[in-house]
Amino acid sequence: MGGPVKLLIVGAGSRGGGFAGYAAKYPGRAVVVGVAEPREFYRNRLAEAHRIPEANVFDDWQPAAERERFADAAVIATPDAVHAGPAVALAKKGYHMLLEKPMATNEEDCRRIAAAAIDNGIIFAVGHVLRYTVYTQQLKSIVDSGAIGEAVCIQHLEPVGYWHQAHSFVRGNWGNEARSSFMLMAKSCHDLDWLRYIMGVRCLRVSSFGSLCHFRKEHKPEGAGDRCLDCPVEPDCAYSARKIYLGRVAAGHTGWPVDILTPDVTVEGVTEALRAGPYGRCVYECDNDVVDHQVVNMEFEGGRTATFTMTAFTEAGGRKTRIFGTRGQIEGDGREIRVFDFLTDRAQTVDTEAGDASIPGGHGGGDHRLMSSFISAVANNDPEMILSGAAETLETHLMVFAAERARREGTVVQVPE
Numbered sequence: 001m002g003g004p005v006k007l008l009i010v011g012a013g014s015r016g017g018g019f020a021g022y023a024a025k026y027p028g029r030a031v032v033v034g035v036a037e038p039r040e041f042y043r044n045r046l047a048e049a050h051r052i053p054e055a056n057v058f059d060d061w062q063p064a065a066e067r068e069r070f071a072d073a074a075v076i077a078t079p080d081a082v083h084a085g086p087a088v089a090l091a092k093k094g095y096h097m098l099l100e101k102p103m104a105t106n107e108e109d110c111r112r113i114a115a116a117a118i119d120n121g122i123i124f125a126v127g128h129v130l131r132y133t134v135y136t137q138q139l140k141s142i143v144d145s146g147a148i149g150e151a152v153c154i155q156h157l158e159p160v161g162y163w164h165q166a167h168s169f170v171r172g173n174w175g176n177e178a179r180s181s182f183m184l185m186a187k188s189c190h191d192l193d194w195l196r197y198i199m200g201v202r203c204l205r206v207s208s209f210g211s212l213c214h215f216r217k218e219h220k221p222e223g224a225g226d227r228c229l230d231c232p233v234e235p236d237c238a239y240s241a242r243k244i245y246l247g248r249v250a251a252g253h254t255g256w257p258v259d260i261l262t263p264d265v266t267v268e269g270v271t272e273a274l275r276a277g278p279y280g281r282c283v284y285e286c287d288n289d290v291v292d293h294q295v296v297n298m299e300f301e302g303g304r305t306a307t308f309t310m311t312a313f314t315e316a317g318g319r320k321t322r323i324f325g326t327r328g329q330i331e332g333d334g335r336e337i338r339v340f341d342f343l344t345d346r347a348q349t350v351d352t353e354a355g356d357a358s359i360p361g362g363h364g365g366g367d368h369r370l371m372s373s374f375i376s377a378v379a380n381n382d383p384e385m386i387l388s389g390a391a392e393t394l395e396t397h398l399m400v401f402a403a404e405r406a407r408r409e410g411t412v413v414q415v416p417e
């Protein structure tokens, strides 16, 4: 293919805007030629920044999908519940596709999307950014090299972080299952996908426990208000929106998560958003129903096992992993990898950040490397550059659905083929 890859951005919010930013930074590799976004401010901002012709600016994905294909690829970054519609329609039009995770919020839609991607022969990637980081690639190559013998079991922690839980999964877009999806899908589909990637074999069966333990009305402190700005006990609350957002603005930090509240990231703009918007609500007075902690046990082919813990009740930080092999063990924190060898009783540490400090972008460089791999795959018509394609991503989403069913039903669930 000659010239930059032409992109249609579907959903110009936080993620869609971020992926479009790649084209602004690397104009020789990608160019944004269309946008579909219902929110006027975000639609216009992206259209103006990329000088998109008016005919290619839409207020919904549907009219964009009705047009003849006018771009090489679509980036779908709509809310979780609005993935299947645009993904299937645009795959049928022959758009290559970068679809944000989760693929969809129910099993049937995930299968429909995977089938549409495969049947239409498009290059298809899901936003499982963790696979693409330098850290993951190094970790996987150590495991695959046999340095710790056979990896028999893995212990993996996702420390969501107390304020991130409050922001995204209590007050924010992913707090209510009917509006988005269950927590394990919304947040931890990354982790189950990652565990399967590192193990290198299929997960056969799962069990799970978890609940919404803390962010409930009955835990509201006595005398607390419904909004943090006029709450008398706010100074003593770890989840205070005043602390989480205005505290960051005062420290000069106006990027994520502050910019999710309002495009006006001044003290006045954020105060107004806290007064009237969802992010100023008391965490004990929201319509959230997703779990705030969950564990999953997994059995993989060959009798190998993994345990996973997701919890809100941590300092936000990188995921922590221990991999136990027949000849050694590995500990990783998203940056450093420590490999201990049973034969020599010695440990070696690799600092993956130092190995590649130039990578910009979120998720330890995963966002950038996913987008870069996707653009290269489209430009060279080479699906091999994609680490999160249709078949394997469907497989790991089926793991997530099975684990959630196990939690709800209190049973051990087989992961379907």
Ligand SMILES: NC(=O)c1ccc[n+]([C@@H]2O[C@H](COP(=O)([O-])OP(=O)(O)OC[C@H]3O[C@@H](n4cnc5c(N)ncnc54)[C@H](O)[C@@H]3O)[C@@H](O)[C@H]2O)c1
Pocket (backbone or CB within 6 Å): 010, 011, 012, 013, 014, 015, 016, 036, 037, 038, 039, 042, 059, 060, 061, 062, 077, 078, 079, 080, 082, 100, 101, 102, 127, 128, 129, 173, 186, 363
């Ligand atoms: N890969 C990751 O690590 C990661 C991180 C965060 C979010 N996500 C996923 O990315 C997706 C987007 O999340 P976000 O944080 O950007 O949310 P967001 O709310 O900032 O953006 C979503 C955008 O989609 C738009 N939209 C809604 N309905 C639409 C329609 N019918 N047609 C076109 N656009 C429509 C919304 O107006 C909004 O601007 C979600 O599925 C989310 O789960 C992935």
